[in-house]
Amino acid sequence: MIHTFAALNSKGGVGKTTFLANLGGLLADMGARTLLVDADPQPSLTKYFGLAYEAPQGLVEVVTQGVVTSACISGTSVPNLDLVRSNDGDANLQHWLHGRPDARSRLARALQNPYVLEHYDFVLIDTQGAIGPLQTAAAFAADTLVSPLPPDTPSVREFRSGTLRVLQRLEHDESEPRAQLAPIQAVICKFDCTRNARQLLSELRAEFDAGDRVTILDTVIPNAVAYKDAFTARRPVHQISRQGGSRFPSGYEVMHRLVWELQPNLYGHFAGRLTGDPEEVFGPPEATEAQGGAT
């Protein structure tokens, strides 16, 4: 069964594209056929890995024609990782979608076609840090909404009063039939271990306790130069950050733990199509300082 993730956060610069690129890169390296969909008019995800093959079409045709065809699918430099590139440089799609009766379901329908279902295991949709019809369409196409969240006061405030409130409003839009969005998985990212970040993280964990619509994932993405180096090298972080430091686990460990939290059926699967016992490889997950646990 195909699984679709959409990265959403009403704030820009929080780490959506970085997270999705690294998630897609690892899933592909585990052997899962993965399709990235760049729904940000600023084509950051499109540029992340570079293209091994550039398809003539991209997101504009997917949305306006309402279907994903092979003509819309580019190949990235990572095996198993394809891309619907962003080709909406003038940001016309938001206007094009606005007011269309099927705006909300258009991307979901476009992705639910036999071509995608036959060729992919995962679809990962990146969005722009704002809220509009294109982000709404991405939200309604997702089985899981992932919200990268740096634990700093402006980002946490915007998450509560922007992202979460907008998502709630979408579900109760009076001009549309009632529809439920997928659960929200917040991924703490750019965590820098400061006292303020640890304080905010423990408040968030208390606020969104188990059973809520919002889950704060246990695995935390540190603020680490490896994520910038990976971007510069145009590679997924698990390939370039194999050894953890004294304060933070490696990109390899962090991204594996995140994949396993998001997709428990992949537990024990590693990059390079290897399998093994995670506890033997990484040791038990500890409530270390870097995880925002007791210190």
Ligand SMILES: Nc1ncnc2c1ncn2[C@@H]1O[C@H](COP(=O)(O)OP(=O)(O)O)[C@@H](O)[C@H]1O
């Ligand atoms: N975990 C991280 N550690 C260090 N820098 C990061 C991390 N995640 C993202 N960044 C940097 O933050 C900036 C914004 O990230 P990006 O993924 O483009 O955010 P968004 O897509 O939400 O706008 C980029 O320069 C990126 O390299």
Ligand SMILES: [Mg+2]
């Ligand atoms: Mg981005």
